[in-house]
Amino acid sequence: MLKLIFKPCIYAAIVSLVLLQSCLKDTSSKTYNIFSPIYTTKAAARSGVKNEAPQPVVSPGKIFVLGNYLFLNEVDKGIHVIDNSNPSNPINKYFIPIPGNVDLAVKGNVLYADMYRDLLAIDISNPLNVQVKKVVENTFPQRVYTNGFVGDTSLIITGWVKKDTTIEYNNNNYYAFDNAVLLSSSSGGSSSSLNAPVGIAGSMARFTLMNNYLYTVTNMELNVIDITQPMNPVFNNMVQVGWRIETIYPFKNNLFIGSSTGMFIYSTTDPAHPSLVSQFSHVTACDPVIADGDNAYVTLRTGTTCAGSVNQLDILNIQDLQAPTLVKSYLLSNPHGLSKSGNHLFICDGAGGLKVFDASDANNLQLLQTIANINAYDIITLNNNAIVVAADGVYQYDYSNPSGLVLRSKIGL
Amino acid sequence: MKYILCSILICQCFYSTAQLQKSKLVFSSINNVALVVGETKNAFAVQSKNGFQKGTWFAGIGSGFDFYEKRTIPLFLALQKDFFNGPKKLFVYTDAGINFRWLQSTDYLYKNSTSKPGLYYELGLGFKVKFKNNTGLNFSAGYNLKQVKETYNPFWYIFPVQPPNPEVIEKYNSSFRRVIIRLGLTI
Numbered sequence A: 001m002l003k004l005i006f007k008p009c010i011y012a013a014i015v016s017l018v019l020l021q022s023c024l025k026d027t028s029s030k031t032y033n034i035f036s037p038i039y040t041t042k043a044a045a046r047s048g049v050k051n052e053a054p055q056p057v058v059s060p061g062k063i064f065v066l067g068n069y070l071f072l073n074e075v076d077k078g079i080h081v082i083d084n085s086n087p088s089n090p091i092n093k094y095f096i097p098i099p100g101n102v103d104l105a106v107k108g109n110v111l112y113a114d115m116y117r118d119l120l121a122i123d124i125s126n127p128l129n130v131q132v133k134k135v136v137e138n139t140f141p142q143r144v145y146t147n148g149f150v151g152d153t154s155l156i157i158t159g160w161v162k163k164d165t166t167i168e169y170n171n172n173n174y175y176a177f178d179n180a181v182l183l184s185s186s187s188g189g190s191s192s193s194l195n196a197p198v199g200i201a202g203s204m205a206r207f208t209l210m211n212n213y214l215y216t217v218t219n220m221e222l223n224v225i226d227i228t229q230p231m232n233p234v235f236n237n238m239v240q241v242g243w244r245i246e247t248i249y250p251f252k253n254n255l256f257i258g259s260s261t262g263m264f265i266y267s268t269t270d271p272a273h274p275s276l277v278s279q280f281s282h283v284t285a286c287d288p289v290i291a292d293g294d295n296a297y298v299t300l301r302t303g304t305t306c307a308g309s310v311n312q313l314d315i316l317n318i319q320d321l322q323a324p325t326l327v328k329s330y331l332l333s334n335p336h337g338l339s340k341s342g343n344h345l346f347i348c349d350g351a352g353g354l355k356v357f358d359a360s361d362a363n364n365l366q367l368l369q370t371i372a373n374i375n376a377y378d379i380i381t382l383n384n385n386a387i388v389v390a391a392d393g394v395y396q397y398d399y400s401n402p403s404g405l406v407l408r409s410k411i412g413l
Numbered sequence B: 001m002k003y004i005l006c007s008i009l010i011c012q013c014f015y016s017t018a019q020l021q022k023s024k025l026v027f028s029s030i031n032n033v034a035l036v037v038g039e040t041k042n043a044f045a046v047q048s049k050n051g052f053q054k055g056t057w058f059a060g061i062g063s064g065f066d067f068y069e070k071r072t073i074p075l076f077l078a079l080q081k082d083f084f085n086g087p088k089k090l091f092v093y094t095d096a097g098i099n100f101r102w103l104q105s106t107d108y109l110y111k112n113s114t115s116k117p118g119l120y121y122e123l124g125l126g127f128k129v130k131f132k133n134n135t136g137l138n139f140s141a142g143y144n145l146k147q148v149k150e151t152y153n154p155f156w157y158i159f160p161v162q163p164p165n166p167e168v169i170e171k172y173n174s175s176f177r178r179v180i181i182r183l184g185l186t187i
Helices: A001-022 A042-047 B002-022
Strands: A025-041 A060-066 A069-074 A078-083 A091-097 A106-107 A110-115 A118-123 A131-136 A155-169 A207-210 A215-218 A221-226 A234-240 A245-251 A255-257 A262-267 A274-281 A289-291 A293-302 A312-317 A325-331 A338-341 A343-349 A352-358 A366-371 A376-382 A385-390 A392-397 A406-412 B026-039 B041-056 B058-068 B072-082 B088-101 B113-116 B118-130 B136-152 B170-186
Touching: A025 A042, A042 A155, A060 A106, A060 A376, A060 A385, A060 A392, A069 A106, A106 A207, A207 A245, A215 A245, A221 A245, A245 A289, A255 A289, A289 A338, A293 A338, A338 A376, A343 A376, A343 A385, B026 B058, B026 B136, B041 B072, B041 B170, B058 B088, B072 B118, B072 B136, B088 B136, B118 B170
Parallel strands: none
Antiparallel strands: A025 A155, A025 B170, A060 A069, A069 A078, A078 A091, A106 A110, A110 A118, A118 A131, A207 A215, A215 A221, A221 A234, A245 A255, A255 A262, A262 A274, A289 A293, A293 A312, A312 A325, A338 A343, A343 A352, A352 A366, A376 A385, A385 A392, A392 A406, B026 B041, B026 B170, B041 B058, B058 B072, B072 B088, B088 B118, B113 B136, B118 B136, B136 B170
């Protein structure tokens, strides 16, 4: 019986393999976007930094609040200046085009913003005549393009032309980011006199203001910029912190710095020379940090760029700043920015929405409310008004009842 | 030669049509393991086709696992035509349907990706030996195509502290043309 089967079988297999050999083919195509840069000279870009007509919010980034004004970064494009006197009806007043801008801080009448590698001090005292007063060049040298687009001393990129492209390849090499342009970001910058009002940044900020100094973090360093003369920021010095530094948060003469490997506390007793007080290590993850009197709140999240496998909130006891200790961890979806107001903790949980916790007992956080259906990124809480940056715009909620947030307005798409 | 072959096929068709009218409809299940031979590598696949046999015709639906290059699950309609009577038969078959991606955690595209069904078909020739209890052993070789369509959001920013980024989508469309050699049981 076996003979009956195997003889013809083997013949058939051999014949088919021989005949069809030329038909064996693995093909793969990859369709993706190529972004070709649009260059302009640095001089032209700087002269273009002025007040322009308000523009729609398309890709909101970092946010900064000063008085009744919101300063909202449009990623890599510039800054929206929004009159928020009435949070239920914010008015988009004007737009300041700043190519490559991702971070900002405001003190008094001076707006500090990054323009790729450079720090700009912008006079905003007259909304009809916004002017660049000073450029501190190469403050953020790590802000570079990769894959063939190298920073140039005289040219910067002001935009991108997007084009769909399909390529064929046979080795299924998904690791080939052919011609893709990857933009890395670090940033810094801000300013003013001692008595000038200082604004509030979100927890994802990489700029912060304290006394007469603007502190900015890049991937590895803490930059100290003297802003005793607000319109004339002067780079003071740089402190090596570690790897993959992400955020900076000021609290009581200390700077809480979040990195993907842990939290650093720097003292600004000598503001020109911040010194390391302590460090708390955690698993690899992205981690914005905020602090109050007794505790620091660190959100750890995963993501392609963050690595790691943890999505949680860590609460650290910082009563002894030199030896922070873990109080408790709480599992979350994909936490980003956070803010604390009184006993209430607000966490932007990425696609999980905005979550409000009763944090009177750090050992027993109680979830009060989840606002789903927004991809929340960062938040500032101020006077019962929660300003939430999400993927599709800026939401404002009345949180006088933390269990029942009421939407006041939305700016954006 | 080709005229002779055509004549035999036509005669066989007339003969089987006559047989079809006489024969009963019976459930049949064809289960096989396969060696998949492709341009760059070889792999295994398993398959089960279930349907009804009437005379020399079989029609049914099938599914299985295909581990060539990208793990997939085909779902298809199957048609098979036997030639000659007796315990030993030749047959031709065709399968046509769609192919679903089954992502593994080790796949590069595992995170942030979605897939759409791709085309799946196979044409082949086989040989089968029928035993007494109506079961049979079959062997076949065919030409097979499977398509895989995937969409991936690679999350482009290198640094983690970026605001929400605009969607950047990569679309992958792969086609694998292989020879599949199958050995299986018909019950």
